[in-house]
Amino acid sequence: MSYLVRHINFCLLCLGLLLVSCRDKDEDGGETFINLQSKEILFDANGGSLEVPFSTSADWTVVMYYTPGNWCAVNKNSGSKGNSVLVITASENKTNYERNTAIRITCKEKTEKIIVTQKQKDAILLSSNKVEVDRNGGERIIVVNANVDYECTVESGSEWITVQPATKGMISSDFSLKIAPNHTFEKRQGIVIVKAESISERIDIYQAASVPELILSENLHIAKSTGDTVKVEVKSNCDYSCNLPELDWISETESGMQSQFTHYFAIKPNETRMSRTATVIFTNLYNGSKEELTITQLPEHAITTARSEYNLNPSKKEILLRLNSNVDFNVDVPVNWIHVSQKETTEPLKFYDISMVVDENKTHEPREAFVTFYTVELIQRVVVRQDGRSDYVKAVIQHHSPDLKTSVSGSKLYGFVDWGDGNSDNLNTSNTHTYSDTIDRYVKIDCWGISSFKLPSLTNVSSVAIYVNGDSEAGAEDFVVEKRGWDR
16 A cells, blocks of 8 residues: 545544543553563461562452462462552472472453462572573672572582682572683573472573674785785684785785784785775685675775765764875865865874765655765766665644644654645644635645644634655544534
């Protein structure tokens, strides 16, 4: 659907109100909710009582799942909306087995569960039985609540995990897991067993794999016309290869071959009248990904930039461009939405740090411009393309009212209103126009950046059509039309 047109009339408005009334709402018109402070409750073998605060948007009920022997109970089965506290009580567990149950809280169509677990008489309670770490590893504290003596054992194959007493300040029964960095490219799982004479607890440790990396200290280099040495440092955690193009003016020096992660490339003087380019390819031997180093060398007289094309979004943006030239040059900027400034470096070959500030594009139309750096004989162009805004809304209002008022809200509003009688205004949060007669007219509103569109009065309004982002699927329900009066 290339656009969405909604004609507003009394029947459609009534139908819309009926549909809204069928949604799941609470008494105040909001969404139904249950906010639980905790969804898991843990008792030791002695039992006792624990409070669970929660809140609901409407009246609620509680159902206790079947618990053999009724070892778990709650203090109430229902309550009113707002903040509440549920008291859960567990009797002493004299068995040698862990036991659990669940409590269901219902508020209208919403349901939440509280899982209740009680350990056996001799028990080891851990703060967590599952530990997840990234590839860098680190330390994780495990809090222990035990009524028996225990010991920790790292299972075979999990030697990258070390168990040791917790850091200073923790109670003596706690311990920490030291997880070493994972330098492999495969995720791994380790197991630590916390064991007493007749019981044990298992801790599973999951560690993410390393990501094969191949990063160059630079990807673009402008070499001096008189010859140069290019130094490139490689950051990599895997084997890689370095392949040079078959060109007689670039070679890897012997000093570069002596270092695994630093490469030096010798560039011969450019005695031609043309710029020349070589691409050195670094290949990740683990997954085949590649990084490229592009070396461009100037002739004796030249102007060149590392990039000659920029594609930008509608926001304001500063482009930092390094221009290399061994001749003086001029700059031509044919538009007023690009602002260019430059700073010359003190290096033997003149480098100019060019700042091009591109203003925000407030329209929905894309635009482009060429910034030209030139001498009498040389020329270098940089094209800047900028997208138009996509948050575009067009509204067409058919009416025969003596005056009309529109209002919009949103961030970074921009647009205009054509009143249909030869007059127009820039878009504001509220626009009002008075007519000299009451004939049938069409008002056209073009706007960007709005989140709501309102007609405070529909008196003498025949129809409203809304077009959203041209071909987008956005609907008119994103906008608000308030009923203030109707012609019957």
